[in-house]
Each structure stands twice: as C-alpha cells, then as structure tokens.
Amino acid sequence: xxxxxxxxxTRIIFGKGTIARIGNEVRRFGTKxxxxxxxxxxxxxxxxxxVISSLKEAGLHILEFPGVKSNPVLSYALKGIELAxxxxxxxxxxxxxxxxxDTAKTIAVGVKADPGDEIWEFFTFRKKIRSxxxxxxxVTVSASASEMNPTAVITKEEGAQKYxxxxxxxxxxxxxxxxxxxxxxTADCSAFGAVDIVAHxxxxxxxxxxxxxxxxxxxxxxxxxTVMESTEVILxxxxxxxxxxxxxxxxxxxxxxxxxxxxxxxxYPAHMMEHSLSALYDIAHGAGLSVILPGWMGYAVxxxxxxxxxxxxxxxxxxxxxxxxxxxxxxxxxxxxFASIGSPTSLKEAGIPDSDIDRIAENSAALAKLWGLKDxxxxxxxxxxxxxxx
Amino acid sequence: xxxxxxxxxTRIIFGKGTIARIGNEVRRFGTKxxxxxxxxxxxxxxxxxxVISSLKEAGLHILEFPGVKSNPVLSYALKGIELAxxxxxxxxxxxxxxxxxDTAKTIAVGVKADPGDEIWEFFTFRKKIRSxxxxxxxVTVSASASEMNPTAVITKEEGAQKYxxxxxxxxxxxxxxxxxxxxxxTADCSAFGAVDIVAHxxxxxxxxxxxxxxxxxxxxxxxxxTVMESTEVILxxxxxxxxxxxxxxxxxxxxxxxxxxxxxxxxYPAHMMEHSLSALYDIAHGAGLSVILPGWMGYAVxxxxxxxxxxxxxxxxxxxxxxxxxxxxxxxxxxxxFASIGSPTSLKEAGIPDSDIDRIAENSAALAKLWGLKDxxxxxxxxxxxxxxx
Numbered sequence: 209x210x211x212x213x214x215x216x217x218t219r220i221i222f223g224k225g226t227i228a229r230i231g232n233e234v235r236r237f238g239t240k241x242x243x244x245x246x247x248x249x250x251x252x253x254x255x256x257x258x259v260i261s262s263l264k265e266a267g268l269h270i271l272e273f274p275g276v277k278s279n280p281v282l283s284y285a286l287k288g289i290e291l292a293x294x295x296x297x298x299x300x301x302x303x304x305x306x307x308x309x310d311t312a313k314t315i316a317v318g319v320k321a322d323p324g325d326e327i328w329e330f331f332t333f334r335k336k337i338r339s340x341x342x343x344x345x346x347v348t349v350s351a352s353a354s355e356m357n358p359t360a361v362i363t364k365e366e367g368a369q370k371y372x373x374x375x376x377x378x379x380x381x382x383x384x385x386x387x388x389x390x391x392x393x394t395a396d397c398s399a400f401g402a403v404d405i406v407a408h409x410x411x412x413x414x415x416x417x418x419x420x421x422x423x424x425x426x427x428x429x430x431x432x433x434t435v436m437e438s439t440e441v442i443l444x445x446x447x448x449x450x451x452x453x454x455x456x457x458x459x460x461x462x463x464x465x466x467x468x469x470x471x472x473x474x475x476y477p478a479h480m481m482e483h484s485l486s487a488l489y490d491i492a493h494g495a496g497l498s499v500i501l502p503g504w505m506g507y508a509v510x511x512x513x514x515x516x517x518x519x520x521x522x523x524x525x526x527x528x529x530x531x532x533x534x535x536x537x538x539x540x541x542x543x544x545x546f547a548s549i550g551s552p553t554s555l556k557e558a559g560i561p562d563s564d565i566d567r568i569a570e571n572s573a574a575l576a577k578l579w580g581l582k583d584x585x586x587x588x589x590x591x592x593x594x595x596x597x598x
Numbered sequence: 599x600x601x602x603x604x605x606x607x608t609r610i611i612f613g614k615g616t617i618a619r620i621g622n623e624v625r626r627f628g629t630k631x632x633x634x635x636x637x638x639x640x641x642x643x644x645x646x647x648x649v650i651s652s653l654k655e656a657g658l659h660i661l662e663f664p665g666v667k668s669n670p671v672l673s674y675a676l677k678g679i680e681l682a683x684x685x686x687x688x689x690x691x692x693x694x695x696x697x698x699x700d701t702a703k704t705i706a707v708g709v710k711a712d713p714g715d716e717i718w719e720f721f722t723f724r725k726k727i728r729s730x731x732x733x734x735x736x737v738t739v740s741a742s743a744s745e746m747n748p749t750a751v752i753t754k755e756e757g758a759q760k761y762x763x764x765x766x767x768x769x770x771x772x773x774x775x776x777x778x779x780x781x782x783x784t785a786d787c788s789a790f791g792a793v794d795i796v797a798h799x800x801x802x803x804x805x806x807x808x809x810x811x812x813x814x815x816x817x818x819x820x821x822x823x824t825v826m827e828s829t830e831v832i833l834x835x836x837x838x839x840x841x842x843x844x845x846x847x848x849x850x851x852x853x854x855x856x857x858x859x860x861x862x863x864x865x866y867p868a869h870m871m872e873h874s875l876s877a878l879y880d881i882a883h884g885a886g887l888s889v890i891l892p893g894w895m896g897y898a899v900x901x902x903x904x905x906x907x908x909x910x911x912x913x914x915x916x917x918x919x920x921x922x923x924x925x926x927x928x929x930x931x932x933x934x935x936f937a938s939i940g941s942p943t944s945l946k947e948a949g950i951p952d953s954d955i956d957r958i959a960e961n962s963a964a965l966a967k968l969w970g971l972k973d974x975x976x977x978x979x980x981x982x983x984x985x986x987x988x
Binding site for chain 2 (some may be wrong): 209210211212213214215216217219220221222223224225226387420421422424426427429430431433436437438449451453454457458462466469471
C-alpha cells in the first residue's frame with residue numbers, strides 16, 4: 209500500500225425525503241444561491257419543486273441558471289460565471305447529474321478567479337485554483353461521484369477538448385442523495401451510469417498489484433458486484449428502492465477517494481480516451497466508456513494478467529486456472545455485461561467510423577500529455593482504439 | 599437501506615514517514631498543544647522523538663500529559679482538563695491507541711465545558727456537548743478507530759461505569775497513521791486489536807437484514823477477511839508493511855461510519871456487555887470482546903439465522919445448506935479463530951469466575967438502559983453471559 213491522504217469533508221444526506229433538507233445546508237454558506245440545473249427534467253419529476261420549497265423555507269434568495277446540457281461546455285459555464293458575478297451570489301447549488309455538478313463547480317471557481325484569469329487555464333493546469341464559492345449538490349443521476357469529489361469535467365468546444373479540474377475548493381460542502389429521484393431515469397441513462405461507476409472502480413483496481421492491498425481489491429469487487437446486480441434489478445423494476453439506494457451510494461463510494469486510497473498515482477487511460485469520444489461525437493460518457501474499457505483491457509492485460517484474471521474469477525466466477533485465459537474470459541464477460549444492459553461496446557455500435565481512429569487518437573494524445581500518461585503515445589492510442597472497433 | 603448522514607471530515611495522513619507532518623497539522627489550530635500519551639512505550643520506539651521534532655519544527659509550545667493507562671479512567675482525564683485549562687491550551691494531540699485518544703477527547707470536551715459542568719454528565723447523556731478543543735491524533739494501536747470517529751470511552755472508577763460520549767466536536771481534525779509504528783506491538787495487543795475491529799464490523803452487519811444493503815455486507819466481509827488474513831501474517835512476521843498497512847486502514851474504516859451507513863440505529867450489545875468486563879476486571883477491551891462476541895452470537899442467532907449463516911459461508915467457506923447449521927458452524931469458526939490468534943474465548947480463560955455473572959449483568963443492565971437496548975434486561979444478559987462461560 210502506498211502513502212496517501214484521505215480528506216473528504218462532504219456531508220452526505222442520504223435517503224427518501226431528504227431534499228427537504230437542502231435549504232438549511234445551503235443557508236450555512238450565504239443568503240443568495242445560484243441554482244444550476246439541466247434541461248428541465250427536474251421540473252417534470254417534482255424535484256425542482258421540492259428544492260425550491262426547501263430553499264425558500266430557509267429564507268434564501270434564488271437565482272436560476274438552467275439549461276446545462278450533458279457533456280457540458282465551457283461557453284455555457286462562462287455565462288453562469290458572468291451571471292453569478294453580476295448578481296453577487298454567495299453559494300452555488302447544483303441539482304442534476306455530473307454535467308450539472310461540474311458546471312456548477314466551474315462557475316464556483318470562475319466567480320472567485322481574478323478578473324484577468326482565463327478560466328480554461330485551470331483546466332490545462334497552467335493556473336492553480338486558489339478559491340471558489342461553496343458548492344452543494346442534489347444528485348439526480350448517479351455515476352460521476354462529483355457529489356463527493358473535488359473534480360469537474362468540461363468541454364471546450366473549440367478544439368474539442370474535454371478536460372478536468374481538481375481542487376479541494378470545489379469539493380461539495382454537502383450533497384443530498386435521495387434514491388427515489390432515480391426512479392424516473394431512462395434505462396439508457398441508468399445503464400450508462402452503471403458503466404461509469406464500473407470504469408471508476410477498475411481504473412484504480414488495475415493499478416494495484418497484489419499483494420499490496422487486498423483491502424482495496426475487496427472494496428472494489430464488493431462495490432462492483434453490488435452495482436451490477438442492482439442495475440439488473442432496476443432495469444426490470446425501476447422503482448426498486450433498495451437497488452436504487454445501493455447503486456446511488458455505490459456510485460459515490462466508487463470515486464470519492466475510498467477505493468483508490470493507497471493505490472498511488474492513477475492514470476485513468478480509459479477515461480482519457482473516452483473524453484475524446486464524447487468531445488468529438490457528443491456521446492454519453494458511459495456509452496463511450498463501454499466502448500473503450502473492454503478494448504483498453506484487451507490492450508493492458510499483458511502487463512498484469514494475474515490482476516485481470518482476478519477480476520474474471522471474483523466478478524464473473526471464471527474457474528479457468530491459467531491467468532491469461534481467465535483474464536481474457538473476464539474481459540469478454542464484462543463486455544457482454546455492458547451489452548446486456550444496453551450500452552454500446554464498439555465504435556461501430558456507437559456510430560463512430562473506424563476511419564476516424566487517427567483523429568480520435570490525436571485528440572486523446574494531447575490529453576495523455578497533459579495528464580502525464582507517458583505510455584499513451586498516439587501510436588498506442590491507435591492500437592487501443594483498433595481493439596474497440598467491433 | 600435506511601436514511602443516513604455521512605459526515606466524516608477527519609483528514610487522514612497515511613503511510614511510512616508521515617509522523618513528520620503532524621506539527622503542521624496541529625499548527626492549523628493554535629500554538630499551544632497538549633500532548634497526551636500513555637505509559638511511555640512511544641519513547642522506547644522512537645515515536646515520541648518524531649512527534650516532538652515535528653511539533654517543534656512547526657513552532658508549537660508543547661505541554662505534556664503522559665501516563666494514560668489502558669481502560670482509561672475519568673479521574674485521570676479530569677487532571678488533564680485541569681492542566682489544559684490552567685495552561686490555556688489551544689489544541690489537544692493524542693499519540694497512542696484508543697485509551698489515549700479517548701482521554702484526549704474527554705480533555706478537549708472538559709476544557710470547553712462550563713465551569714459548573716460535571717464532566718461525567720456528558721457520558722450519562724444528561725448534558726449535551728456543545729464545544730471542544732480541536733483534537734488530532736497519531737495512532738499507535740489500530741483497533742478503536744477513534745482516530746476517525748466522534749466517540750470516546752472512559753471508565754468512572756466509582757461504580758465501575760465504562761461509558762461513552764459522541765459528538766462532532768471531538769471528531770479528530772487530522773490523524774496520522776504510520777503503519778511502521780505497529781511493528782513494535784506485542785502479539786497480544788495486535789490480536790486484541792483484530793478482535794475489536796471484527797466486533798465493530800459485526801455489530802453493524804447483524805443489524806442489516808437482506809436484501810436491504812448487499813453493499814454494506816460486502817464492505818464488512820471484505821474488511822473482515824483482510825483483517826483476519828493480515829493478522830495471521832503479522833503474528834508470524836510483525837514487520838510486514840503491507841499487512842500492517844491493511845490492518846491499520848481496515849481498523850479505521852471498520853468504525854468510521856462507512857460500514858454502518860444505512861443500517862439504522864445500531865445497538866452494540868456485545869460492546870455493551872464487554873464494557874462491564876473491562877470496567878470490573880480491567881481486562882483488555884479486545885480480550886473481553888472475544889469472550890463476549892461468540893456467546894452473544896450464540897444467543898442472537900435465532901433472530902436472524904440467514905445472516906449468521908451468510909457470515910459462516912462468506913468468511914469461513916462453510917458449505918452447509920441449512921441456515922441454522924451454517925450459522926452455528928460459523929460462530930464456532932470465529933471463536934476458534936479468536937483462540938488461534940491468542941485471544942481468550944471464555945470467561946474462564948479471561949480469569950473471570952462464573953459466580954460473578956450476576957454482578958456483571960447488573961453492571962451491564964445499567965448501560966443497556968442508558969443506551970436504549972430495551973431487549974437486554976438483566977435476565978437476558980445473564981443468559982448471554984452463561985453462553986460465554988466456557
């Protein structure tokens with residue numbers, strides 16, 4: 209196990225009926241709140257009314273910033289920053305999934321940035337985040353774990369760059385997780401969420417070489433099994449409370465630092481390549497991950513067959529004694545599972561032509577450089593993407 | 599899964615060589631620190647020198663309060679409170695195991711209490727904790743998880759009452775966990791720590807009725823397996839870093855709110871009865887738990903045989919199909935495992951005469967009442983204790 213710091217002060221308020229508590233949480237940080245949300249599904253499903261009622265009861269002035277789209281873009285976050293600055297907002301409340309939460313975090317950073325700062329320079333790591341407005345969240349899609357981590361992802365349309373920021377200043381102060389809000393998600397959205405959770409788990413898992421930390425391996429395997437079986441339940445029975453609740457808390461734990469503590473620096477190569485797919489083709493992040501992850505595993509297995517074999521055995525019950533065979537069978541099973549929940553597992557299924565592989569690789573190689581993934585040259589990325597073709 | 603709040607802001611600094619960082623952490627909270635420690639083993643093993651050097655480098659004024667004994671007592675904590683008050687201490691640093699950390703927490707509460715407050719009234723829940731000095735810790739025994747939870751346990755000698763307080767004010771602000779400090783623990787102390795961790799895990803586990811939260815069950819099982827296999831390693835090879843590190847982080851996660859989130863109100867009946875053993879006979883908490891836990895399981899199994907059977911199957915590989923049989927075999931295996939690591943598994947082995955059962959039950963029944971464990975009348979406690987006789 210490697211040295212680590214675990215420092216996650218987000219207060220999680222979890223369960224049925226908890227949205228009513230968001231007003232008092234927001235009120236701890238000021239009186240004027242920017243309410244960030246998406247395309248309006250929260251209005252259809254009654255979530256908006258619950259939030260507004262709680263905020264008003266707590267005596268908050270509310271300024272609304274709706275309209276965040278999935279794969280959120282910088283240009284829209286800049287509008288939010290301008291609005292929040294002009295109106296003297298104290299605190300930012302995101303009500304939505306990863307796209308909304310990450311836009312809210314970007315706004316929180318932007319409001320506190322120096323007037324001359326180019327916001328994008330925080331994403332290219334040319335500038336360091338030194339302050340942000342307090343951020344709180346009400347989660348409506350479980351996948352990103354943005355509700356309990358210090359990270360945000362935004363796409364700059366020009367150049368199709370889907371990049372990230374990470375800073376303790378944007379760690380949410382409190383997040384409300386009410387599993388019943390997940391009841392109205394589409395099957396696709398639930399499936400893509402499950403893929404994202406699994407991807408978060410596995411990128412850390414493959415960084416851990418036995419026997420360094422059996423604890424982290426078991427945490428990952430336990431969360432992954434739970435997400436898989438609960439996803440199968442909710443695809444048949446969308447209003448199964450316990451299955452939704454298990455997914456919701458699993459999603460948060462899968463990327464809040466718990467499963468990666470002690471695993472050292474983690475590269476996230478599958479996420480890195482997926483960012484290019486959603487930046488260039490605007491596909492759902494989870495859909496992109498189910499395309500990339502099996503291909504990436506097929507590429508990476510040779511570096512650590514024992515660990516990939518462990519996944520096959522622990523998650524899919526593979527009994528094959530040879531590590532490489534067990535590993536390959538495990539990758540096949542995972543790909544098959546992604547397909548079984550309705551997520552695409554090839555570039556072709558995602559509607560991305562093979563002939564674009566070079567273009568995608570060029571985009572990814574730039575991010576690989578920024579993230580310090582030295583092994584992922586353009587050539588290597590082309591090799592991985594070819595494994596994702598069909 | 600039941601509603602819950604997870605709010606654990608302790609910063610964990612984990613790994614080899616991390617004690618050097620405690621000075622700067624303490625310095626965030628003031629300039630005059632009370633250094634609380636035990637009987638001097640930290641001096642023998644170089645931990646004291648590392649701590650002092652880091653505190654001095656951070657420019658702190660240090661006031662020492664050594665001499666805390668295991669099963670720490672109220673009268674000694676009161677001395678610490680007086681000292682800290684008279685000297686105008688800003689912050690309390692515990693360097694030790696649960697006894698030292700809990701004494702430090704009690705001192706932190708006492709210094710901020712009103713002059714007329716009886717400190718013991720916080721432990722009997724007649725008064726509510728409204729403030730405390732900041733507490734930080736350097737862990738030298740992994741068991742209690744006091745380094746990342748809001749709880750402290752102290753014994754009032756008069757009446758032999760081993761009671762607890764719990765308040766967010768005494769949640770440590772930061773804790774340093776360097777697994778190499780565990781190298782010098784005696785085999786007994788390591789074994790008793792392992793028992794305590796397992797007991798923390800299981801009291802929550804048996805509160806969870808399937809299929810409410812498969813996630814929590816898997817987290818518990820993963821942590822428990824890791825602690826058991828790592829304990830077996832370190833009893834043969836005390837300086838095995840990875841095994842010590844896995845135990846150290848497992849101990850913290852086993853009682854920091856993670857494994858019990860969503861499990862509702864948890865009663866801790868085994869801890870409740872153990873408190874009487876260590877209050878009356880001054881035996882190690884872990885030793886008392888390995889006496890009580892198998893007996894308590896034998897008593898409680900009838901209420902939830904499926905869950906006890908699950909433990910037997912998942913942890914000990916029991917293949918018996920009948921739940922009650924699998925459950926009973928699992929309890930036997932756990933008792934056998936406690937014995938195998940050198941922890942006593944009966945009142946007799948712990949040197950406690952059967953003839954004292956009534957006296958112990960009287961002591962426990964008072965705590966059961968305070969903790970709201972309504973099912974645990976004196977008669978029930980006698981029944982459980984009889985199952986712990988041999």
